[in-house]
Amino acid sequence: MIGIEQYRKIQEYKALGLAQTRTAKALGITYSSVSKYWNMSEEDYVREAEKERYHMDNYRQYILEHLKICPQMRDTNIYIKLVEAFPDLQVKRATFYRYMKALREQHGYPHASKRKTSPREISPPGYEAQADFGQYKLKDMYGRIVRIYFFCMVLSYSRMKFVYFSPDPFTTKTAIKAHNYAFQYFGGRTQTILYDLDRVYVVSENLGNIIFVPAFEEYVKRIGYNVSLCRPRDPQSKGKVEEVIGYIKQSFLEGRIYTGIDSPNSAALAWLDREGNGRIHTVTRKVPREMFMEEQKYLFHVKPYSEVSSTVASFDKDGVVSYKGNRYLINTGMMDAHKRIRIEDDGEMFLFYDAETNDLLAKYPVTEDTGQLFKPEENYSRDRVSLTIIKQYFAEYEIAQEFIRRMEQQQSKYFNTHCIRLYRMTKFYTIGQLLNGIEYCIDTERCSAYELLAYLMYQYGEHIAKKFLPNQQYFNHLARSKEIRREIDG
Numbered sequence: 001m002i003g004i005e006q007y008r009k010i011q012e013y014k015a016l017g018l019a020q021t022r023t024a025k026a027l028g029i030t031y032s033s034v035s036k037y038w039n040m041s042e043e044d045y046v047r048e049a050e051k052e053r054y055h056m057d058n059y060r061q062y063i064l065e066h067l068k069i070c071p072q073m074r075d076t077n078i079y080i081k082l083v084e085a086f087p088d089l090q091v092k093r094a095t096f097y098r099y100m101k102a103l104r105e106q107h108g109y110p111h112a113s114k115r116k117t118s119p120r121e122i123s124p125p126g127y128e129a130q131a132d133f134g135q136y137k138l139k140d141m142y143g144r145i146v147r148i149y150f151f152c153m154v155l156s157y158s159r160m161k162f163v164y165f166s167p168d169p170f171t172t173k174t175a176i177k178a179h180n181y182a183f184q185y186f187g188g189r190t191q192t193i194l195y196d197l198d199r200v201y202v203v204s205e206n207l208g209n210i211i212f213v214p215a216f217e218e219y220v221k222r223i224g225y226n227v228s229l230c231r232p233r234d235p236q237s238k239g240k241v242e243e244v245i246g247y248i249k250q251s252f253l254e255g256r257i258y259t260g261i262d263s264p265n266s267a268a269l270a271w272l273d274r275e276g277n278g279r280i281h282t283v284t285r286k287v288p289r290e291m292f293m294e295e296q297k298y299l300f301h302v303k304p305y306s307e308v309s310s311t312v313a314s315f316d317k318d319g320v321v322s323y324k325g326n327r328y329l330i331n332t333g334m335m336d337a338h339k340r341i342r343i344e345d346d347g348e349m350f351l352f353y354d355a356e357t358n359d360l361l362a363k364y365p366v367t368e369d370t371g372q373l374f375k376p377e378e379n380y381s382r383d384r385v386s387l388t389i390i391k392q393y394f395a396e397y398e399i400a401q402e403f404i405r406r407m408e409q410q411q412s413k414y415f416n417t418h419c420i421r422l423y424r425m426t427k428f429y430t431i432g433q434l435l436n437g438i439e440y441c442i443d444t445e446r447c448s449a450y451e452l453l454a455y456l457m458y459q460y461g462e463h464i465a466k467k468f469l470p471n472q473q474y475f476n477h478l479a480r481s482k483e484i485r486r487e488i489d490g
Contacts, residue, residue: 010037056091056099062340063103069220070227071109073210075100085312085340123156126298128228129190130154130241131179133170133198136249138258146258151178154244155190158291159284161244161276162186163252165264172215175200179219186292188299192226194238202229223302251275311343312355321352325370328352330362331416390423397431403438406447421449428464429456454480458488 006027013023024034059082066078079096083089103109131153138146149170152163162185164178183189195201203211210229212220220227230238252271256264272278277288284291315321321328321341330341330352340355345366352362364374394400404422408415425434437455441447457465458481466474 007037007040007042010034011042014038056096059086059089060103062086063100064107065221067104067107067109068224068226069217070210070212070229072229077210124298125157125295126190126300128156128192128194130156130194130238131182132196132238132241132245133200134245134248135169136253138253138256140258148258148261148264150248150264151175151182152241152244152248153179153182153186153193154241155186155292155295156194156240158295159240159281159288160186160292160295161272161288163244163248163268163272163276165261165268167261170200172200172213176216176219179223183223183302186299187296187301189223189225189302190299192228194228194230194241196238197229201227224300247276311345312340313343315341320373323350326367327373328362328364329373329375331376390419390426393423393426397435399442400435400438403442403447403452406442406445407449410446411448418449421453424468425449425453425456428468429460433460450477450480453477455484457481458484 006029009027010023013026018026020034020038021031024031027034062082062085063078066073066081075097078100079093082096131151133149133151135147135149138148140146148165148167150163150165151170152161154161162182164181166174166178168174170178199213201213201216203213212227252268252275253264258264273289277292280287311323313321313323315330319330321330321343323343328350341361342353342355344351344353350364350366351360352364353360362376364376367374391401391404394404407418407422411418429437433456434452436459437452440455441452444451453465453469454477457477462474462478462481465477469477
């Protein structure tokens with residue numbers, strides 16, 4: 001779909017009497033595009049644009065997850081990831097780019113092409129940390145040269161430092177381990193962490209087209225901070241951590257004898273307390289530990305991270321997920337068909353979560369069998385709990401009990417899902433509103449949670465349903481509520 005500016009240009013050239021062929025040539029677009037919008041009113045254009053925007057809103061959360069991890073990621077790279085994750089995606093690139101422009105402006109994410117080249121501003125407390133790797137040669141007690149490697153992180157506001165040593169070059173796994181130690185040391189994490197374009201974190205980067213190492217990308221998602229990347233040896237961007245690397249080499253490692261990796265790690269904690277974070281900083285002219293007392297209030301608490309593999313998958317219309325050669329039946333409840341399931345594998349259990357809300361949907365023990373269909377125990381006990389709750393909620397109202405009985409008869413195949421939806425409605429509508437809708441459903445002999453909610457949207461407005469319905473379900477219910485309006489009001 002063309003942009004509003006091009007649409008208006010087409011109408012302008014049409015008013016001037018230009019032919020469609022010349023208009024297409026003047027605007028640099030195809031003749032078919034000009035022909036499509038030649039006789040279209042602006043109201044119809046806006047309506048069609050809204051339809052495309054609503055379609056893209058189905059993928060909004062997925063896009064925001066990637067922008068949160070790395071705001072500078074190019075839109076093209078996000079589009080490629082989107083197509084890989086959702087093969088059935090039907091959207092033109094131009095529409096996608098317009099949507100991304102509006103989304104970035106709405107959420108304050110800068111465009112990938114805008115690189116900062118001026119000196120960095122002073123970071124507010126809790127906003128940014130910088131992390132990097134270093135290496136150094138020591139002599140052991142026999143005079144042999146030993147190379148050790150270290151990871152360091154510094155909080156940009158207080159200049160509070162942390163260092164962790166390793167006998168081997170850092171891998172993604174050991175870098176994640178070092179991050180965990182740093183977050184434990186600081187008592188939390190900052191909103192953003194600045195890195196080099198290191199192979200430990202990034203597979204490739206070309207003008208903002210960033211591909212992260214999968215294990216690191218999953219770690220960032222789980223911990224919840226933003227990643228900012230800069231070019232190597234760029235003092236304007238990450239001079240603070242480069243200064244710390246030099247400081248560690250000169251003030252801590254120089255002249256030390258290597259007696260095993262545990263020795264520098266334990267000694268470093270005492271050195272950080274005494275020297276690294278206990279002396280006046282040459283730039284801030286304050287003691288980092290004293291400034292950290294203020295910054296610590298703004299750090300985000302980090303839950304313990306365990307090395308659990310995570311996979312995102314889709315489910316079919318029957319709520320079945322295929323994973324590692326088997327099929328697992330789960331309760332998708334209120335989830336719409338375009339939503340995704342996150343599967344966590346800790347070696348003993350498969351845990352199935354709603355990827356957007358993190359609600360646990362099902363769990364199964366790990367098995368070596370293949371080609372099997374596994375069903376949850378206790379015959380959908382979670383759904384039956386919902387049925388029990390709504391029966392208790394309507395215990396004093398015979399008309400509601402009758403509605404539930406009829407709904408079970410009319411919607412036998414998807415009765416569990418309707419129970420969950422009805423239970424969700426009790427949290428947003430009053431008992432009087434629900435009973436009014438139930439009476440309508442019984443009178444029309446259409447007893448379902450879908451029909452009930454559509455009537456409530458007609459009777460009490462659409463704004464309530466919009467609070468809890470996914471986009472696609474919202475528009476489906478909205479269409480039915482308009483039909484009800486025509487049936488009742490004529």
